[in-house]
Amino acid sequence: MKGKLQIIFIIGIILAPLLLFADQNKGAKEMLLFGGNKGDVVFPHYMHQSLLEDCNKCHNLFPKTKGSIEKLKANKKLKIKQVMKQCRNCHKANKRAGKKAGPTGCKACHSK
Ligand code: HEC
Ligand code: HEC
Ligand code: HEC
Known part of the structure; x- marks a missing residue:
């Protein structure tokens, strides 16, 4: 009995870091971002x-919490459209380089 418990305990210690890693909060799969008078x-x-693999390609500007962009803009810690420029600059650079790229035109991102 004691031997079995020890084995379970050891397996637990080995698996715990793996479970913690798998549990990283990746946030929402898809989201709607506030886009002012141009629409969301x-x-x-x-x-x-x-x-992109590296979270900091975006999260260098704002933390991994819901609503953080609008909060930072309200506190003047982020300029209006600063995040948008980061999105668009990457898409533009990829397009120029002839690589797969996201939208660069206003209406391709914004709903209005
Ligand atoms: C291309 C840009 C981009 C990349 C790369 C990115 N994120 Fe985000 N993430 C966002 C945006 C935009 C938000 C929304 C912030 C807001 O609501 O103001 C966000 C929000 C989040 C949130 C909180 C919102 C929610 O839905 O719970 C978590 C958690 C998060 N990201 C985790 C990650 C992790 C982990 C990675 C890397 C594996 C990552 N993100 C990579 C753009 C990105
Ligand atoms: C790649 C997608 C993308 C493209 C292309 C894009 N935007 Fe945005 N825009 C965003 C995101 C994301 C936000 C919210 C974050 C921010 O303010 O940086 C935003 C925010 C805005 C806001 C609201 C700012 C505020 O807080 O009031 C306006 C206005 C705006 N964009 C206008 C434009 C115009 C005009 C164009 C075309 C020249 C354009 N956008 C192209 C993604 C985009
Ligand atoms: C470091 C580069 C990079 C950044 C930063 C980035 N994107 Fe993209 N995005 C891409 C690439 C590359 C694609 C094209 C993917 C494909 O076609 O397979 C893409 C595609 C997209 C698409 C089109 C998706 C589809 O289904 O066709 C949208 C919308 C988009 N991005 C919005 C954004 C917004 C909004 C942000 C900022 C919050 C952002 N992107 C930041 C690289 C980036």
């Missing part, structure tokens, strides 16, 4: 995560 922006979050 549908943003495929997971698609970018698997495409």
Whole structure:
């Protein structure tokens, strides 16, 4: 009996870090971002995560919490359209380089 418990305990110690890693909060799969008078922006979050791998390609500007962009803009810690420029600049650079790229025209991102 004691031997069995020890084995379970050891397996637990080995698996715990793996479970923690798998449990990283990746947020919403898709989200609607506030886009002012041009209308909201549908943003495929997971698609970018698997495409870009590095979370900080975006999260260098804002933390991984819902509503953080609008909060930082309200507190003047982020300029209006600063995040948008980061999105668009990457799409533009990829387009120029002849690689797969996201939309660059206003209406391709915004709903109005
Ligand atoms: C291409 C840009 C981009 C990349 C790359 C990215 N994110 Fe995000 N993420 C966003 C945006 C935009 C938001 C929304 C912030 C807001 O609501 O103001 C967000 C929000 C989040 C949130 C909180 C919102 C929610 O739905 O729960 C989590 C958690 C998150 N991201 C995790 C990650 C992780 C983990 C990675 C890397 C594996 C990652 N993100 C990569 C753009 C990105
Ligand atoms: C790649 C997608 C994308 C493209 C292309 C794009 N936008 Fe945006 N836009 C966003 C995102 C995301 C936000 C919200 C984050 C921010 O303010 O940086 C935003 C925010 C805005 C806002 C609201 C700012 C505020 O807080 O009031 C306006 C206005 C706007 N964009 C206008 C435009 C115009 C005009 C164009 C074309 C020249 C354009 N956008 C092209 C994604 C895009
Ligand atoms: C570092 C580069 C990079 C950044 C930053 C980035 N994107 Fe993209 N995005 C891409 C690439 C590459 C694609 C094209 C993927 C494909 O066609 O397979 C794409 C595609 C898209 C698409 C089209 C999806 C579809 O189904 O065709 C949208 C919408 C989009 N991005 C919005 C955004 C918004 C909004 C942001 C900022 C919050 C952003 N992107 C930030 C690289 C980026």
